[in-house]
Amino acid sequence: MQSFSNKSLKEHNTFGIDVKAKTFISITTVEELKAVLKKQYASEVFILGGGSNMLLTRDINKTVLHINLKGKEIVNETEEEVYVKAMAGETWHEFVLYCISRNFGGLENLSLIPGNVGTTPIQNIGAYGVEIKDTFESCTALNVQTLELQEFSLFDCEFGYRDSVFKNALKGQYIITSVTFRLTKKNHRLNTSYGPIEQHLAEKGVQEPQIKDISDAVISIRQSKLPDPKELGNSGSFFKNPVISMREFEELQENYPELPGYKISEDEIKVPAGWLIDKAGLKGFRKGDAGVHTKQALVLVNYGNATGQDILNLSTHIQEEIYRLFRIRLQPEVNIL
Numbered sequence: 001m002q003s004f005s006n007k008s009l010k011e012h013n014t015f016g017i018d019v020k021a022k023t024f025i026s027i028t029t030v031e032e033l034k035a036v037l038k039k040q041y042a043s044e045v046f047i048l049g050g051g052s053n054m055l056l057t058r059d060i061n062k063t064v065l066h067i068n069l070k071g072k073e074i075v076n077e078t079e080e081e082v083y084v085k086a087m088a089g090e091t092w093h094e095f096v097l098y099c100i101s102r103n104f105g106g107l108e109n110l111s112l113i114p115g116n117v118g119t120t121p122i123q124n125i126g127a128y129g130v131e132i133k134d135t136f137e138s139c140t141a142l143n144v145q146t147l148e149l150q151e152f153s154l155f156d157c158e159f160g161y162r163d164s165v166f167k168n169a170l171k172g173q174y175i176i177t178s179v180t181f182r183l184t185k186k187n188h189r190l191n192t193s194y195g196p197i198e199q200h201l202a203e204k205g206v207q208e209p210q211i212k213d214i215s216d217a218v219i220s221i222r223q224s225k226l227p228d229p230k231e232l233g234n235s236g237s238f239f240k241n242p243v244i245s246m247r248e249f250e251e252l253q254e255n256y257p258e259l260p261g262y263k264i265s266e267d268e269i270k271v272p273a274g275w276l277i278d279k280a281g282l283k284g285f286r287k288g289d290a291g292v293h294t295k296q297a298l299v300l301v302n303y304g305n306a307t308g309q310d311i312l313n314l315s316t317h318i319q320e321e322i323y324r325l326f327r328i329r330l331q332p333e334v335n336i337l
């Protein structure tokens with residue numbers, strides 16, 4: 001267990017924001033985690049995973065626990081399926097590639113998403129028609145009060161669109177230590193419904209796609225639109241795609257007939273925030289080192305030395321513009337701290 005004082009978190013958040021942690025401890029075993037929490041109140045610690053879904057706006061005057069638990073193993077298998085458990089500190093994309101190389105299907109559409117395994121259930125990560133909940137079997141989490149490990153089933157997690165019980169009723173009460181996925185060994189259920197995936201496969205002349213082909217397509221699509229955090233600080237989609245009523249949607253379509261929407265119930269429809277921001281003329285907008293990505297308007301970027309507050313100010317400006325033009329309130333998808 002390594003401990004540092006006054007450590008910069010620039011390398012530990014994908015936005016590349018330079019704030020400091022009063023104390024920083026890298027946790028490599030569950031025992032270490034328990035030992036630290038025995039000595040400190042849960043309210044005095046701050047849990048850090050891959051730092052891929054957060055905007056840090058100030059120094060953290062707490063003990064930052066960097067969850068660096070590593071390891072993956074097959075915990076069960078049948079003819080058709082395999083249950084693979086990964087510790088929370090495993091890099092998500094490396095885990096996806098590990099599964100693909102063994103022909104374990106189910107995670108291929110979620111290739112190249114930044115972050116660590118342990119944070120994937122918190123916001124039920126999703127892309128190209130697939131969410132973590134589709135292959136999630138269970139996760140183990142440490143109760144920060146009782147210091148007991150507890151198992152959460154799919155049902156317990158209450159997954160929703162970029163949402164789970166860990167963001168709501170149980171917020172701050174558990175630290176996820178491992179996640180188990182139920183993956184296919186054969187008869188993979190491929191999801192190629194997302195237009196650009198189909199297009200990519202067609203261009204490559206792939207007739208009978210394997211999971212690796214889907215992963216390659218996803219990687220290529222993401223690389224063409226989404227900035228690599230190592231090159232340009234960002235946190236993926238900054239806002240959630242808002243859900244509006246059918247009536248509001250139809251009213252908006254009078255002025256914007258080309259407005260896209262994905263019906264989610266009889267009277268509700270999800271509209272792409274990226275489209276709204278783009279339409280508002282804000283794609284590529286830049287103020288100092290805080291900007292709206294030039295290829296995907298839903299992504300805010302740090303051109304180098306933006307502070308968390310600069311990014312936050314930009315996001316407020318976007319929210320105001322979108323409300324002024326469309327009467328829609330955008331909600332951040334990233335956690336703002």
Ligand code: EPU
Pocket residue numbers: 126127128129226235236237238239240241260272273274275276278283295296297298333
């Ligand atoms: N669009 C624009 N201009 C833009 C961006 C998007 O007009 O600048 C339009 C696109 O043409 C398309 C629609 O908006 O009609 C949707 O765009 P896209 O397919 O790129 O997806 P998204 O809704 O912007 C969501 C997820 C992404 C995920 C993609 C693909 C959310 C908040 N974001 O983005 O997730 O990769 O779908 O499934 O749901 C993330 O969460 O960090 C993330 C990147």
